[in-house]
Amino acid sequence: MEKKKLVELKNIVKEFNGEPVLRSINLDVHDNEFMTLLGPSGCGKTTTLRIIGGFATPDSGDVFFDGVRINDVPPHKRQVNTVFQKYALFPHLNVYENVAFALRLKKTPEREISMRVAEMLELVNLSGFEKRSVNYLSGGQQQRVAIARALISNPRVLLLDEPLGALDLKLRKEMQTELKALQQRTGITFVYVTHDQEEALTMSDTVVVMNGGIIQQIGTPQDIYNEPLNTFVATFIGESNILPGIMHRDFLAEFAGNNFACVDSGFAPMEPVNVVIRPEDISIVEAQEETINGVVRCVTFKGVHYEIIVEACSVDWIIHSTKAPEVGSVVGMTFTPQDIHIMHRYPDDAPAPLETVRKPEESADNP
Amino acid sequence: MKKMTFSKIYTSIIFLFLYIPIGVLIVNSFNASKSRTVWTGFTLDWYSKLFHNETIMTSLLNTLVVALIASVVATILGTAAAIGIYNMNSVARKFIMNITLIPNVNPEIVTGVSLMLLFVFLKMEFGFTTLILSHITFCVPYVILNVMPKLRQMNRNLCEAAMDLGCNQLQVFRKVIVPEIMPGILSGFLMSLTYSIDDFVISYFTYGASSQTLSITIFSMTRRKVSPEVNALSAIIFVVVLAILLIMNIVDIKKHEKEARR
Numbered sequence: 001m002e003k004k005k006l007v008e009l010k011n012i013v014k015e016f017n018g019e020p021v022l023r024s025i026n027l028d029v030h031d032n033e034f035m036t037l038l039g040p041s042g043c044g045k046t047t048t049l050r051i052i053g054g055f056a057t058p059d060s061g062d063v064f065f066d067g068v069r070i071n072d073v074p075p076h077k078r079q080v081n082t083v084f085q086k087y088a089l090f091p092h093l094n095v096y097e098n099v100a101f102a103l104r105l106k107k108t109p110e111r112e113i114s115m116r117v118a119e120m121l122e123l124v125n126l127s128g129f130e131k132r133s134v135n136y137l138s139g140g141q142q143q144r145v146a147i148a149r150a151l152i153s154n155p156r157v158l159l160l161d162e163p164l165g166a167l168d169l170k171l172r173k174e175m176q177t178e179l180k181a182l183q184q185r186t187g188i189t190f191v192y193v194t195h196d197q198e199e200a201l202t203m204s205d206t207v208v209v210m211n212g213g214i215i216q217q218i219g220t221p222q223d224i225y226n227e228p229l230n231t232f233v234a235t236f237i238g239e240s241n242i243l244p245g246i247m248h249r250d251f252l253a254e255f256a257g258n259n260f261a262c263v264d265s266g267f268a269p270m271e272p273v274n275v276v277i278r279p280e281d282i283s284i285v286e287a288q289e290e291t292i293n294g295v296v297r298c299v300t301f302k303g304v305h306y307e308i309i310v311e312a313c314s315v316d317w318i319i320h321s322t323k324a325p326e327v328g329s330v331v332g333m334t335f336t337p338q339d340i341h342i343m344h345r346y347p348d349d350a351p352a353p354l355e356t357v358r359k360p361e362e363s364a365d366n367p
Numbered sequence: 368m369k370k371m372t373f374s375k376i377y378t379s380i381i382f383l384f385l386y387i388p389i390g391v392l393i394v395n396s397f398n399a400s401k402s403r404t405v406w407t408g409f410t411l412d413w414y415s416k417l418f419h420n421e422t423i424m425t426s427l428l429n430t431l432v433v434a435l436i437a438s439v440v441a442t443i444l445g446t447a448a449a450i451g452i453y454n455m456n457s458v459a460r461k462f463i464m465n466i467t468l469i470p471n472v473n474p475e476i477v478t479g480v481s482l483m484l485l486f487v488f489l490k491m492e493f494g495f496t497t498l499i500l501s502h503i504t505f506c507v508p509y510v511i512l513n514v515m516p517k518l519r520q521m522n523r524n525l526c527e528a529a530m531d532l533g534c535n536q537l538q539v540f541r542k543v544i545v546p547e548i549m550p551g552i553l554s555g556f557l558m559s560l561t562y563s564i565d566d567f568v569i570s571y572f573t574y575g576a577s578s579q580t581l582s583i584t585i586f587s588m589t590r591r592k593v594s595p596e597v598n599a600l601s602a603i604i605f606v607v608v609l610a611i612l613l614i615m616n617i618v619d620i621k622k623h624e625k626e627a628r629r
């Protein structure tokens with residue numbers, strides 16, 4: 001079943017002082033989806049979020065909410081709430097009043113307010129903090145207040161702009177799990193902004209990779225990781241070996257001086273392509289005739305695994321393995337046809353054409 | 368060690384210079400003799416005469432009324448102006464802020480004379496209106512100068528957060544901006560009040576027969592001969608101002624202590 005489209009961005013263009021920041025963004029956010037906008041700093045993630053929230057207006061293009069064009073609807077009339085990058089709690093109000101803010105504006109009866117606030121504070125694990133001043137809370141607690149405040153009026157969509165950016169690693173991991181659980185429990189659509197690829201892959205149903213104001217790829221975390229559409233996505237999402245190659249015909253690719261069976265099809269005969277192989281998909285074995293053989297140049301301990309650089313076929317291969325071979329030794333490398341990912345090669349590494357960015361069938365089978 | 372005693376002496380001399388005239392004045396306000404050179408005994412006569420002097424009492428009332436009206440209006444105008452300036456782009460903001468500062472660095476007498484000329488040109492009758500207008504004129508910049516830093520300190524996202532939660536423009540102003548910049552508004556108001564009560568030069572050029580303020584009354588009394596009543600009046604003003612300053616400082620210290628605990 002195709003899920004309902006809740007927010008649609010159509011050909012959104014935005015410039016600041018003549019500098020294009022968003023160049024024709026097309027994006028559908030579905031009901032109940034945890035969508036993450038992922039990209040390096042300055043790629044236009046916040047701007048996209050602000051356009052959905054109504055704090056910025058696109059120079060051209062349209063924003064739809066539930067099928068209705070909302071370009072000119074002011075923020076306070078949108079069924080969207082935001083958790084801001086630096087929380088933006090009201091310093092002159094205590095925790096209770098911060099959370100109650102939206103309901104007070106609606107002149108909700110006091111009894112209902114106190115019930116809802118208690119409910120929200122319980123949701124974010126802050127029961128008992130009602131009377132505290134928000135200025136004395138820790139970063140993680142402020143974060144929770146901001147989420148409770150944004151959720152109290154039951155928004156259809158919650159926008160979160162790098163909400164965990166200011167927290168330390170451990171708290172970050174905890175909050176990631178909590179946020180994901182919160183989204184599943186409430187069923188509210190989340191549009192989440194981050195520049196941390198691991199965070200994006202862990203939490204999201206759908207990841208939108210952006211760079212330079214252009215959407216590079218939309219897909220499930222698995223798709224994005226396993227089937228990057230271009231070299232930007234392949235390098236931004238974890239480390240990869242990217243090798244130039246030629247697609248002889250369906251299921252047969254040539255690179256690194258050899259022909260390999262692969263599982264990709266739909267390329268023109270003899271089309272030049274880029275081949276992506278993830279470092280953890282390569283196994284190091286004893287050098288044999290049918291393996292790619294090379295010399296170990298460098299071994300670095302990375303905690304969970306070793307990072308091994310092997311020079312073979314005049315390129316450096318990055319390999320992640322829990323066993324470390326000796327530097328200077330000759331080793332062989334193997335990988336299966338499933339580990340080979342073929343990408344079209346675009347001139348100057350331009351982004352993929354729009355129609356290839358999101359595969360039509362994939363939005364249907366989100367978990 | 369030597370340095371310390373030297374700096375102590377130095378400070379004491381400065382304080383002596385500053386406070387001897389006022390001390391003499393206060394002592395004289397209790398002097399039974401009209402002469403300022405001989406002490407003939409303690410009296411409260413001058414204070415009692417002061418409170419029965421209708422001219423002085425009327426002008427005291429005038430001063431307070433003018434100060435209150437001018438400060439309230441200046442606070443409203445100045446706060447609105449500060450918010451407007453804050454929302455301008457940075458070039459326009461710098462330009463307007465500099466213009467705002469000019470009246471404060473301008474010699475008062477120039478401001479006074481030009482206001483007088485303006486009122487003459489507009490054929491306005493000199494009285495309360497002209498006096499209040501001119502006081503508003505010189506108070507507004509002080510309000511802007513006090514409110515502006517509070518606006519700058521405010522997290523810009525606060526307004527957006529308020530809109531996000533359902534505030535329209537007016538509610539953003541009332542429920543978020545005003546509470547956030549309240550300390551600035553208050554100190555702007557108090558400063559306006561002080562400067563308005565304190566003002567002589569500008570008032571001198573813009574007052575009318577009906578709106579004589581205390582400073583002008585004192586000035587005209589001293590032109591004839593310094594009456595001991597003036598001593599009594601000045602002593603009262605000094606004590607009141609001192610009390611206000613002390614209170615403000617104590618409040619300030621308390622606030623800093625609170626902030627330091629954050």
Ligand SMILES: Nc1ncnc2c1ncn2[C@@H]1O[C@H](COP(=O)(O)OP(=O)(O)O)[C@@H](O)[C@H]1O
Nearest residue numbers: 016017021039040041042043044045046047048
């Ligand atoms: N209000 C603004 N005025 C001028 N430039 C802006 C404004 N907001 C964002 N930009 C610029 O737009 C670009 C994208 O910003 P942003 O959307 O915040 O990126 P991200 O959130 O992905 O880091 C940046 O180069 C930034 O400098």
Ligand SMILES: [Mg+2]
Nearest residue numbers: 042045046161
């Ligand atoms: Mg950002």
